[in-house]
Amino acid sequence: MNDIFIDVDYSQVYKHGQKIGGDVFLLSRNPDRNQIVAILSDGLGSGVKANVLASLTAHMAHNLSFSPMDLTHSAKIIMDTLPVCKERKISYSTFSIADIRYDNTAEKIIVNFLEYDNPPALFFQGPKNIPWTGETIDLQRKGAFKKELLHRQTFNLEIGDRLLMLSDGVTQSGLGLSMPLGWRIGGVNKFIERTLENNTEISSKSLTKAIVNKALNLDGFTSRDDITCSCIYVRKPRRTLIVTGPPFSKESDVILGEKIKAFNGKKIVSGGTTALIVSRLFDKKLKVDLTCWSSEVPPASNMEGITLVTEGMLTLSKVATHLEAKTPVYDLPNDPVKKFIEIIENSDQVHFIVGTKINEAHQDPNIPVEIGIRRTIIGRLRKALEDNYLKETSQEYL
Amino acid sequence: MKKRDKLLVKICVGTSCFVQGGADLLLYNDFLNPELLDRFEFEGCSCLEACKAVNDADVESKPPFVMINGKLHGNMNSDKLNKLLSDEI
Numbered sequence: 240m241n242d243i244f245i246d247v248d249y250s251q252v253y254k255h256g257q258k259i260g261g262d263v264f265l266l267s268r269n270p271d272r273n274q275i276v277a278i279l280s281d282g283l284g285s286g287v288k289a290n291v292l293a294s295l296t297a298h299m300a301h302n303l304s305f306s307p308m309d310l311t312h313s314a315k316i317i318m319d320t321l322p323v324c325k326e327r328k329i330s331y332s333t334f335s336i337a338d339i340r341y342d343n344t345a346e347k348i349i350v351n352f353l354e355y356d357n358p359p360a361l362f363f364q365g366p367k368n369i370p371w372t373g374e375t376i377d378l379q380r381k382g383a384f385k386k387e388l389l390h391r392q393t394f395n396l397e398i399g400d401r402l403l404m405l406s407d408g409v410t411q412s413g414l415g416l417s418m419p420l421g422w423r424i425g426g427v428n429k430f431i432e433r434t435l436e437n438n439t440e441i442s443s444k445s446l447t448k449a450i451v452n453k454a455l456n457l458d459g460f461t462s463r464d465d466i467t468c469s470c471i472y473v474r475k476p477r478r479t480l481i482v483t484g485p486p487f488s489k490e491s492d493v494i495l496g497e498k499i500k501a502f503n504g505k506k507i508v509s510g511g512t513t514a515l516i517v518s519r520l521f522d523k524k525l526k527v528d529l530t531c532w533s534s535e536v537p538p539a540s541n542m543e544g545i546t547l548v549t550e551g552m553l554t555l556s557k558v559a560t561h562l563e564a565k566t567p568v569y570d571l572p573n574d575p576v577k578k579f580i581e582i583i584e585n586s587d588q589v590h591f592i593v594g595t596k597i598n599e600a601h602q603d604p605n606i607p608v609e610i611g612i613r614r615t616i617i618g619r620l621r622k623a624l625e626d627n628y629l630k631e632t633s634q635e636y637l
Numbered sequence: 638m639k640k641r642d643k644l645l646v647k648i649c650v651g652t653s654c655f656v657q658g659g660a661d662l663l664l665y666n667d668f669l670n671p672e673l674l675d676r677f678e679f680e681g682c683s684c685l686e687a688c689k690a691v692n693d694a695d696v697e698s699k700p701p702f703v704m705i706n707g708k709l710h711g712n713m714n715s716d717k718l719n720k721l722l723s724d725e726i
Binding site: 514 | 652
């Protein structure tokens with residue numbers, strides 16, 4: 240697994256009263272080619288028409304980024320293709336494209352960044368804003384109704400760096416209300432710097448959410464344009480280890496212990512017998528926490544050195560069901576399943592160590608069908624984590 | 638008068654016990670005689686490892702299991718627990 244994780248996320252609020260947005264954010268990860276492309280596009284106007292323009296722009300930019308074509312040329316093609324607005328007789332949409340490429344070890348991350356008419360993207364190293372130095376290209380396209388200036392820059396991203404792309408709904412929030420000229424890029428910049436100083440490791444999701452909420456607040460909670468903000472954040476991956484099931488042979492118990500000890504990150508032990516083995520190996524007391532359970536999920540336990548100790552198959556199958564349904568954490572009752580999901584939602588890479596010993600007690604026909612085969616449940620968990628939550632997962636049998 | 642030490646009651650919350658009645662036993666606060674609650678200390682246990690040796694002929698060797706003062710009891714339910722704990726004191 241990689242030692243670097245690129246956390247890309249965005250938040251968005253549509254213009255008040257609109258059911259569809261004129262800002263479109265597109266993200267695609269292409270791990271086979273070590274490439275991530277993130278695009279933010281803002282279409283002319285708002286509502287359906289703007290959405291068509293912005294989606295068209297974003298998808299074109301997206302497909303062209305994966306082709307070997309030069310980004311400047313791609314920009315020209317996009318602008319030539321956009322349909323003309325019936326009222327304003329112009330074809331127009333803005334876009335920012337961040338084309339991120341990294342090598343196999345992810346030691347060097349190169350961003351090819353191109354921007355047209357969006358508020359300038361913000362680049363942060365830690366909590367410090369770094370001004371742009373890139374070139375400006377005058378497109379001089381035939382049939383242009385205004386001067387078309389592209390901003391282009393290629394630079395390296397390192398651990399702790401952030402690149403934020405905004406739509407004009409953010410910089411113009413509060414315009415004429417709480418602020419005569421709106422929030423403006425300087426105000427956004429200050430807000431982000433302050434947020435980052437308070438919380439240096441804030442995730443892309445939380446940061447963009449904070450910015451969008453602040454902009455909405457400035458607009459008096461009635462957004463007057465689509466407000467969109469996206470963030471690309473490079474950081475060390477947060478890892479979680481999930482140990483479930485006793486090893487096939489007793490001799491492997493020691494190996495299991497060493498693997499748990501050597502793991503750097505959060506640790507979940509799922510399974511009563513497994514918990515007993517780990518407790519014996521580490522010589523740590525296992526204490527069941529009778530305050531945290533529900534009629535469907537047995538209580539969790541506490542053990543020093545392990546983040547969460549839960550029961551096995553019931554908890555895991557419940558976790559898998561909720562992950563597949565994408566149930567929001569705040570909708571869950573306060574039981575071990577909630578704690579479990581909270582931990583894995585907050586990590587980027589999840590590693591499973593699956594013990595292959597057969598549990599004699601589960602062969603009883605009185606036991607409900609939810610208790611399936613461990614391997615099947617782990618398969619469901621991994622699929623849900625990868626498809627619904629875009630986590631990296633891996634597993635080994637013991 | 639010297640306060641008497643409480644006897645330990647361990648309720649198994651392993652999968653097999655939990656689904657076969659152990660979940661109800663965790664509501665001991667609701668169904669046990671209030672006098673008994675003061676005399677015992679209740680604790681969960683991730684697995685008493687008794688479920689691995691279930692003997693089909695013997696009803697008493699079936700889950701859910703509870704350990705009272707070091708002694709294992711199978712096929713537990715609320716009435717039986719009430720009775721066993723009363724016998725214990």
